[in-house]
Amino acid sequence: MAIDVQRVERSDELALKGGEDVVRLRQAVRERAVAVGFSLVDQTKIVTAASEIGRNTVQYGGGGTARLAIVTNGTRRGLRLEFSDNGPGIADLAQALQDGFTTGGGLGLGLSGAKRLCDEFDIQSEVGRGTRVSLVRWKPY
Amino acid sequence: MERIPILRMGRFLLVTIQVDMHDQLALTLQDDLTQRIVADRARGVLMDISSLDVVDSFIGRMISNIAAMSRVLDAQTVVVGMQPAVAITLVELGLDLAGVRTALNVERGMALLQQSGA
Numbered sequence: 001m002a003i004d005v006q007r008v009e010r011s012d013e014l015a016l017k018g019g020e021d022v023v024r025l026r027q028a029v030r031e032r033a034v035a036v037g038f039s040l041v042d043q044t045k046i047v048t049a050a051s052e053i054g055r056n057t058v059q060y061g062g063g064g065t066a067r068l069a070i071v072t073n074g075t076r077r078g079l080r081l082e083f084s085d086n087g088p089g090i091a092d093l094a095q096a097l098q099d100g101f102t103t104g105g106g107l108g109l110g111l112s113g114a115k116r117l118c119d120e121f122d123i124q125s126e127v128g129r130g131t132r133v134s135l136v137r138w139k140p141y
Numbered sequence: 142m143e144r145i146p147i148l149r150m151g152r153f154l155l156v157t158i159q160v161d162m163h164d165q166l167a168l169t170l171q172d173d174l175t176q177r178i179v180a181d182r183a184r185g186v187l188m189d190i191s192s193l194d195v196v197d198s199f200i201g202r203m204i205s206n207i208a209a210m211s212r213v214l215d216a217q218t219v220v221v222g223m224q225p226a227v228a229i230t231l232v233e234l235g236l237d238l239a240g241v242r243t244a245l246n247v248e249r250g251m252a253l254l255q256q257s258g259a
Contacts, residue, residue: 020163048230051197052234055197113236114234
């Protein structure tokens with residue numbers, strides 16, 4: 001992964017197959033965000049980012065997994081989310097990251113909005129093989 | 142099938158969303174509300190989202206759609222009770238809910254509907 005963390009405290013994987021899994025994902029991310037000690041606004045931001053990317057994994061990636069990890073880097077503590085699918089992949093990542101770009105009839109804010117809601121964001125995609133999105137939100141000092 | 146209840150209060154419809162909605166449930170609510178506006182000849186819709194601790198782009202779009210559809214059907218929509226953390230996140234996400242009338246709570250939302258002659 002491109003995002004560098006020094007230590008993983010706790011890590012679990014969730015399957016993302018349908019819409020109800022996205023609800024479960026939101027609840028699981030909320031629970032981890034509370035455990036990290038995020039403020040209510042920061043909890044809401046990372047849960048919302050997870051909801052956007054989780055929906056993409058289900059809707060565009062044909063399902064996949066989300067790995068939730070509480071991580072530390074030096075003195076910082078945060079929450080890392082890694083989404084992975086074996087779907088069709090994204091041909092033009094720069095375009096997919098633009099506000100308002102959509103192929104699915106949505107608002108086109110999922111990827112770009114989720115990126116704004118976290119501190120670190122990495123996306124890798126290969127056409128025909130799938131997409132991996134990884135994001136971190138650090139607890140502010 | 143799972144549904145969000147829609148209550149009728151005089152000329153208005155009242156919806157209180159109290160569960161974390163999956164996408165299909167949100168779409169069902171959108172369809173149900175549109176049909177009830179016509180069936181009940183409702184002049185306004187009051188949507189209480191105070192229990193929602195997350196509004197992502199999908200739910201945000203549903204809220205905008207409901208407001209637009211009700212407008213086309215000659216009814217007004219007022220969304221009430223948005224949590225401050227949700228408001229902050231929505232704006233950062235890039236959604237401003239343009240065209241959606243909002244009020245701080247149910248009481249003010251109801252007053253807004255009554256004032257606007259709905």
